[in-house]
Amino acid sequence: MNFFHTEPLLAIIIMAPLIGAAILGLLGKRMGERLIGLIACSTVAMSAILSFYLFFKHHAELEQGQKFYDYLFTWISVGTFRADASLLLDSLSAIYILFITFVAFWIHVFATGYMRGDKGYWRFFAYMNLFMFSMLTLVLADNFLLMFVGWEGVGLCSYLLIGYYFTKDFANDAAKKAFIVNRIGDFGFALGVMLLFLKAGSIFYFDDPARGIHGAFNWAFSQVHDPLALSAIFAGGITTIAVLLFVGATGKSAQLPLYVWLPDAMAGPTPVSALIHAATMVTAGVYMVARASSIYTHAPTAMMIMAIIGAATALFAATIGLAQWDIKKVLAYSTISQLGYMFLACGVGAFGAGIFHVFTHAFFKALLFLGAGSVIIGMHHEQDMRRMGGLKKYMRITCLTMLAGWLAISGFPLLSGFFSKDEILFKTFTSVVLPAPWPRILWFIAAVTALLTAVYMTRLIVLTFWGDERFMDADSASSHSNEGHGHAGKPHESPKSMLIPLIVLAAGAILVGFVGVPEILSVGQTGNYFEHFIHQSVEGPTTQFDAADAGGDWYRQFIEEQRVEWILLIVSTAIALIGMGFGWVWFKRKPLWEPPSLLEHKYYVDEVYDAAVVQPIKQGSINVLWKFIDVRIIDGAVNGAGQLADLFGGTLRYLQSGLARSYVALVVLGALLIIGYFVIR
Amino acid sequence: MVPLSWYLGLSAMLFTIGAVGVFIKRNAITIFLCIELMLNAVNLTLVSLSGFFGDVGGQLFVFIVMTVAAAEAAVGLAIIISIFRNRESLNVDEVDTLKL
Numbered sequence: 161m162n163f164f165h166t167e168p169l170l171a172i173i174i175m176a177p178l179i180g181a182a183i184l185g186l187l188g189k190r191m192g193e194r195l196i197g198l199i200a201c202s203t204v205a206m207s208a209i210l211s212f213y214l215f216f217k218h219h220a221e222l223e224q225g226q227k228f229y230d231y232l233f234t235w236i237s238v239g240t241f242r243a244d245a246s247l248l249l250d251s252l253s254a255i256y257i258l259f260i261t262f263v264a265f266w267i268h269v270f271a272t273g274y275m276r277g278d279k280g281y282w283r284f285f286a287y288m289n290l291f292m293f294s295m296l297t298l299v300l301a302d303n304f305l306l307m308f309v310g311w312e313g314v315g316l317c318s319y320l321l322i323g324y325y326f327t328k329d330f331a332n333d334a335a336k337k338a339f340i341v342n343r344i345g346d347f348g349f350a351l352g353v354m355l356l357f358l359k360a361g362s363i364f365y366f367d368d369p370a371r372g373i374h375g376a377f378n379w380a381f382s383q384v385h386d387p388l389a390l391s392a393i394f395a396g397g398i399t400t401i402a403v404l405l406f407v408g409a410t411g412k413s414a415q416l417p418l419y420v421w422l423p424d425a426m427a428g429p430t431p432v433s434a435l436i437h438a439a440t441m442v443t444a445g446v447y448m449v450a451r452a453s454s455i456y457t458h459a460p461t462a463m464m465i466m467a468i469i470g471a472a473t474a475l476f477a478a479t480i481g482l483a484q485w486d487i488k489k490v491l492a493y494s495t496i497s498q499l500g501y502m503f504l505a506c507g508v509g510a511f512g513a514g515i516f517h518v519f520t521h522a523f524f525k526a527l528l529f530l531g532a533g534s535v536i537i538g539m540h541h542e543q544d545m546r547r548m549g550g551l552k553k554y555m556r557i558t559c560l561t562m563l564a565g566w567l568a569i570s571g572f573p574l575l576s577g578f579f580s581k582d583e584i585l586f587k588t589f590t591s592v593v594l595p596a597p598w599p600r601i602l603w604f605i606a607a608v609t610a611l612l613t614a615v616y617m618t619r620l621i622v623l624t625f626w627g628d629e630r631f632m633d634a635d636s637a638s639s640h641s642n643e644g645h646g647h648a649g650k651p652h653e654s655p656k657s658m659l660i661p662l663i664v665l666a667a668g669a670i671l672v673g674f675v676g677v678p679e680i681l682s683v684g685q686t687g688n689y690f691e692h693f694i695h696q697s698v699e700g701p702t703t704q705f706d707a708a709d710a711g712g713d714w715y716r717q718f719i720e721e722q723r724v725e726w727i728l729l730i731v732s733t734a735i736a737l738i739g740m741g742f743g744w745v746w747f748k749r750k751p752l753w754e755p756p757s758l759l760e761h762k763y764y765v766d767e768v769y770d771a772a773v774v775q776p777i778k779q780g781s782i783n784v785l786w787k788f789i790d791v792r793i794i795d796g797a798v799n800g801a802g803q804l805a806d807l808f809g810g811t812l813r814y815l816q817s818g819l820a821r822s823y824v825a826l827v828v829l830g831a832l833l834i835i836g837y838f839v840i841r
Numbered sequence: 842m843v844p845l846s847w848y849l850g851l852s853a854m855l856f857t858i859g860a861v862g863v864f865i866k867r868n869a870i871t872i873f874l875c876i877e878l879m880l881n882a883v884n885l886t887l888v889s890l891s892g893f894f895g896d897v898g899g900q901l902f903v904f905i906v907m908t909v910a911a912a913e914a915a916v917g918l919a920i921i922i923s924i925f926r927n928r929e930s931l932n933v934d935e936v937d938t939l940k941l
Contacts, residue, residue, distance in 0.1 A: 818934075818940030819934060819937075820934065821864055824860075824863050824864055828860060828864075
């Protein structure tokens, strides 16, 4: 059986948005809004259609773990180092391109309505298409360096789109913050890839016999497991690689301690928040970790760090999300929290469950963000939930679709979020990767987070759509009227181009969970389809403990495991319902309940970072680099050179008499001396 | 045929006239013309020696000297004109601002 195939259509998937970006970027300024929207959406639609076509065409092969390559050209070839511009389709990247292109297409459609009348319409869609190109390159690359190209590309587009309203200071600050914080992570990622090359001699993921390439993961397979010890991190082995790559992931996927950029990234237009800062780009870190799963499974220390950071981030961000007033900030912290879940899943060895959560999260979080965007437009660019309330009367469809998103993220039974979150909780509880007390501790943290998630999402829904209509009195009093919208007043429902994507994504948020129904709930116990599919490219939770466990009484263990799964399923359902019920009752009665100020101020993390990192750098730059090194040393050297020349010149000018004839006399005398010398000799 | 020594003698005379002119004259234009005279005296030497030795290299040098002389004439005259505009005078002894 041939394990490797060629699929030349892959290149078109990434090139279509690039061509769109080029057309819009170069010629878009002279185009009308309809044409721009058409070009932007059709290029993404093309990628989406091709992704679906390839998925169904090669479904059987992908399910058996076969791989499809599209070799474009050899990019770098120096000594033994080789990096190709070549694409790889396997079950992991297939899942990713499916939901990326699908969700992105509907967000593009939504944006054609959301951005209507904006001066930078063409610029916005050029960036969006460029983002799609970068993201698809990131996902489809078949080596780490090309992945890094996409990785930096999405970072660039994120920067451009956060700073889209570049006349506003806060947008520029947020864009710079995102870029700089990401840089810290990228530094770790780049170091990790370099070390991987040093150790494995290759930056390709897998073998490709056709090109004579040996994959780095083969090297990883051949390694013995590193010990579970802090010293392994600095040993320069596989654990070091894993930890460095994870540093990259914490930057891109907004984990502790590098999450601070994501809440500020909400300064960009809402479709950007939905596409880049919720559904796709921020999950690139999870993708990278899942892609490198064969490295991680050999580095238990890195797994442990990842699980702990993931769980800590999930809880930390959820508590902050509980106390925000800006509707987009709530969703931003919710995104960070959900990303924490994904890393927790990867950290306990359940890469499949992590990717499943990425998959379902893309739908319901994109839906929630777009719903928030619809609310913001309907409220004439108001984002503060204190000035909303009672909107269900005015925005019926937005309200209904957001309810679907709310139920999905809170883990309401049989919706998408329920399946994926339950999967993560179960895998955490039964993890064999981490030593004894940790699975229970992490499970407890994750369960508390699930409760908080249900509470703060209920708060968002209640504050926005139910309760008193708080916008009327606020509208007349606030400074809002001078924003030049002219039509301030009653909220209104959004146009069709925004509602249709909402409906499609709502259907997605409700239904996509069924591709990953856990074994105990599936009809005829066929097993978790999604997990089976994804585990063709990603390593399952194999550990050093496995060998001992694979004894004779596997059946008893199997029954035992099912019992645990049922219990956990019931517990997490109860958690979701309790959270939602409590939130509903509490926030209906006291919608404007003042949360603890520690939470409202986000634990003062930004202030701490400012004092601990930003100010020292600033002061150091001013007092040392500028006032000492630049002024004293560099300027001093330049001025010193000038003064030296002045000194010499000032001395030598005494030789000049100012009489032209005396100069001539000296010249003639000199000439005569030279001639005389030659004559006499 | 005129012997070589005549050419060299004429050239030496021209050069001396030029050198003495530079020495004793104060008018910038006159000095300038004297410099040109010296240049052409040298040119004459080069041409005549080139003919004497049958080596075309000497004549090539003459072209270079003439090119440089042309450039020098342009720049020099421009300087002289601007000095005159500023000072209403062409006396080189008066142009000594840089002197301490």
